[in-house]
Amino acid sequence: xxxxxxxxxxxxxxxxxxxxxxxxxxxxxxxxxxxxxxxxxxxxxxxxxxxxxxxxxxxxxxxxxxxxxxxxxxxxxxxxxxxxxxxxxxxxxxxxxxxxxxxxxxxxxxxxxxxxxxxxxxxxxxxxxxxxxxxxxxxxxxxxxxxxxxxxxxxxxxxxxxxxxxxxxxxxxxxxxxxxxxxxxxxxxxxxxxxxxxxxxxxxxxxxxxxxxxxxxxxxxxxxxxxxxxxxxxxxxxxxxxxxxxxxxxxxxxxxxxxxxxxxxxxxxxxxxxxxxxxxxxxxxxxxxxxxxxxxxxxxxxxxxxx
Amino acid sequence: xxxxxxxxxxxxxxxxxxxxxxxxxxxxxxxxxxxxxxxxxxxxxxxxxxxxxxxxxxxxxxxxxxxxxxxxxxxxxxxxxxxxxxxxxxxxxxxxxxxxxxxxxxxxxxxxxxxxxxxxxxxxxxxxxxxxxxxxxxxxxxxxxxxxxxxxxxxxxxxxxxxxxxxxxxxxxxxxxxxxxxxxxxxxxxxxxxxxxxxxxxxxxxxxxxxxxxxxxxxxxxxxxxxxxxxxxxxxxxxxxxxxxxxxxxxxxxxxxxxxxxxxxxxxxxxxxxxxxxxxxxxxxxxxxxxxxxxxxxxxxxxxxxx
Numbered sequence: 171x172x173x174x175x176x177x178x179x180x181x182x183x184x185x186x187x188x189x190x191x192x193x194x195x196x197x198x199x200x201x202x203x204x205x206x207x208x209x210x211x212x213x214x215x216x217x218x219x220x221x222x223x224x225x226x227x228x229x230x231x232x233x234x235x236x237x238x239x240x241x242x243x244x245x246x247x248x249x250x251x252x253x254x255x256x257x258x259x260x261x262x263x264x265x266x267x268x269x270x271x272x273x274x275x276x277x278x279x280x281x282x283x284x285x286x287x288x289x290x291x292x293x294x295x296x297x298x299x300x301x302x303x304x305x306x307x308x309x310x311x312x313x314x315x316x317x318x319x320x321x322x323x324x325x326x327x328x329x330x331x332x333x334x335x336x337x338x339x340x341x342x343x344x345x346x347x348x349x350x351x352x353x354x355x356x357x358x359x360x361x362x363x364x365x366x367x368x369x370x371x372x373x374x375x376x377x378x379x380x381x382x383x384x385x386x387x388x389x390x391x392x393x394x395x396x397x398x399x400x401x402x403x404x405x406x407x408x409x410x411x412x413x414x415x416x417x418x419x420x421x422x423x424x425x426x427x428x429x430x431x432x433x434x435x436x437x438x439x440x441x442x443x444x445x446x447x448x449x450x451x452x453x454x455x456x457x458x459x460x461x462x463x464x465x466x467x468x469x470x471x472x473x474x475x476x477x
Numbered sequence: 478x479x480x481x482x483x484x485x486x487x488x489x490x491x492x493x494x495x496x497x498x499x500x501x502x503x504x505x506x507x508x509x510x511x512x513x514x515x516x517x518x519x520x521x522x523x524x525x526x527x528x529x530x531x532x533x534x535x536x537x538x539x540x541x542x543x544x545x546x547x548x549x550x551x552x553x554x555x556x557x558x559x560x561x562x563x564x565x566x567x568x569x570x571x572x573x574x575x576x577x578x579x580x581x582x583x584x585x586x587x588x589x590x591x592x593x594x595x596x597x598x599x600x601x602x603x604x605x606x607x608x609x610x611x612x613x614x615x616x617x618x619x620x621x622x623x624x625x626x627x628x629x630x631x632x633x634x635x636x637x638x639x640x641x642x643x644x645x646x647x648x649x650x651x652x653x654x655x656x657x658x659x660x661x662x663x664x665x666x667x668x669x670x671x672x673x674x675x676x677x678x679x680x681x682x683x684x685x686x687x688x689x690x691x692x693x694x695x696x697x698x699x700x701x702x703x704x705x706x707x708x709x710x711x712x713x714x715x716x717x718x719x720x721x722x723x724x725x726x727x728x729x730x731x732x733x734x735x736x737x738x739x740x741x742x743x744x745x746x747x748x749x750x751x752x753x754x755x756x757x758x759x760x761x762x763x764x765x766x767x768x769x770x771x772x773x774x775x776x777x778x779x780x781x782x783x784x
Contacts, residue, residue, distance in 0.1 A: 201679075204523050204524075214512070216512075216513065218617065225607065260619060298528070305529075308615045312617075
C-alpha cells in the first residue's frame with residue numbers, strides 16, 4: 171500500500187517550497203547531502219543546537235511555528251556572536267509519535283521565517299520519529315556562516331584588562347515571551363565590527379553572570395559589573411529581584427562584548443546601535459558586582475547549566 | 478556551590494581531548510561556533526542525521542560508545558554517497574536525566590573512533606538535557622565534506638536508461654550487528670569515482686527496494702533487479718526470507734550506484750573494490766524484480782519509512 175504521507179512525499183513537498191539560488195546552493199533538499207558554495211571565503215563557521223520540548227520551548231504553551239522560529243533564531247544568534255554572515259542551515263527533528271506532515275509544515279514555517287530575516291537558507295534536514303508515546307519533540311539546527319570580510323570572527327578568549335564591557339538591548343525576563351520572538355543581533359554584530367575592533371564577544375544564552383564568566387575564564391581576566399548600569403528588561407522589572415533576573419535569567423540572546431575604551435567611545439557616538447556600557451574587564455581574575463549602593467560583592471555565575 | 482561536573486567543565490575536557498590542526502580548524506570546541514578552513518574548495522557539502530535511542534540504536538542492547546560510533550559513521554556514509562571527502566562534524570545531544578560526564582565521555586569515544594577512520598574531526602557540539610525521566614537519548618551529528626576534486630558530487634538524480642546498477646558489499650540482516658559496526662564506504666566511493674564516471678549514487682539506509690526507488694523517481698527512470706545476483710549477507714541467509722531481507726531490511730550502509738556498462742566493465746576489471754552488478758536502469762518508469770526462477774514481478778519499495 172502506498173501511504174499518502176510518507177517520508178519521500180514530505181521531502182518532495184519541502185524541496186518544492188525552497189526557492190534556492192542554484193549557484194549558491196547547487197544541491198538542496200532530497201539528496202544525501204546539500205551543497206553550499208562559499209567562495210570567495212576560505213573558511214566556514216559552524217554551530218549546532220538541540221532544542222527540546224519541555225526545556226527550550228513548551229508545546230503546551232507555544233506553537234510549533236514558534237518553536238521552529240526559536241530553533242533557527244538561536245543559531246542565527248551564534249552567527250551574530252562571532253560577527254559572521256549566516257549562509258545556510260540544516261535541521262534534524264525527532265518527532266513524537268503523533269506527529270505527521272501537518273506538524274512538520276508548521277515547524278518548517280517557523281524555521282524559514284527566522285532564516286529569511288538574514289537570507290539564511292534551510293538547505294536540508296532529517297526526519298526521525300520516536301517509538302514511544304512519552305517522548306517529545308527534539309529539534310536540532312546546524313548553521314554555517316562565513317567571516318564578514320571586514321573583521322575576523324570574534325572569539326570569547328580575546329578580552330583584555332581595561333576593556334569596556336557592553337551589551338546590546340535589555341536583559342532578564344526572557345521567559346515572558348522574548349525567548350520565542352527575539353530578532354537575533356546579526357545586523358548589530360556586523361555593524362559594530364564594521365565600526366570598531368571588538369576583543370571578545372558572545373551571545374547571552376545562559377545568563378549574563380554565567381556567560382561573562384565564560385569570557386573571563388577563556389580570556390584569563392576578571393570583570394567588574396555596575397548593577398546600576400544594567401539595562402533591565404521591562405518584563406524583569408516586576409520580578410521579585412529584577413537585578414538577579416537581569417544577571418541570571420538567560421535566553422536574552424543579546425550580544426555581550428568587550429572592546430578598548432576609545433573604540434567604545436567611537437561606537438557610542440554612532441548612536442545607531444542600542445548598546446549599554448555595563449562594566450570593565452580587570453586583570454585580577456575574579457568577577458565583582460558593584461551593587462546599586464556602590465558596595466562591591468562577588469559576582470557568581472548563577473545562570474543556566476544544561477547539565 | 479561550584480558543581481564538580483558542570484557544562485563548562487565538561488566542555489573544557491572535550492576541548493582538551495581534541496588535538497586539532499589549528500590551520501585547518503582555527504576555532505574548535507568551546508566558542509559560539511567552530512571554524513573550518515576549506516580552501517581551495519569553493520563549496521561544502523552538509524549532512525545532518527538524528528539518531529534516537531529505541532529507533533536507531535537500543536541502549537539496553539548496545540553501549541554508548543557503539544551508539545556514538547554509529548551516529549558518526551552514518552554521516553560518513555552520506556559523505557561516501559556523494560563521493561565527497563569528509564572534513565569535520567559537530568554533534569548535539571539531548572541527554573536523558575540520569576546522564577552526566579561519564580556517559581558523555583563514552584559517547585564521545587565512539588564519535589571520535591568513527592571520525593578518525595577518515596580524518597574527520599569533531600570540532601564542536603551542544604549538550605542539552607531532557608526534563609522528564611521517560612525521555613531517551615537523541616544524538617544529532619552534522620558533517621561537512623568537500624568535493625573530491627576528481628569527480629563532481631554524485632547525486633541521486635543522474636541515472637540513465639541502460640546503466641548498470643551496482644552495490645558494494647552485502648545486503649540484509651544488518652540488525653544482527655553490522656548496523657553498529659560498519660565501516661562507511663568512504664574509501665570505496667572515492668576509488669570508484671576516481672576510476673570511472675558514476676551517474677547516480679546513494680548509500681542504502683532504508684533498504685535497497687526503497688532507496689533504488691528514490692534513485693528511479695529522482696532520475697525519471699525505472700529498474701530491473703536480478704534477485705539471483707543480490708549479494709545476500711551471511712546474517713540474512715538464515716532469515717525466513719533471505720531475499721526480502723536483502724531487499725528491505727535497510728541500514729546496510731552500502732553504496733548503490735549506476736553507471737554506463739563500459740564504465741562498469743572497467744571498474745569490475747580493477748578487482749580492488751567489492752562490487753556486485755545487480756540489475757539495470759530502464760526507460761520505463763517502474764521497478765521489476767526478476768525472481769530467481771526468472772519470472773518478473775513488480776518490485777515494491779518496502780524498506781523503512783521514518784514517518
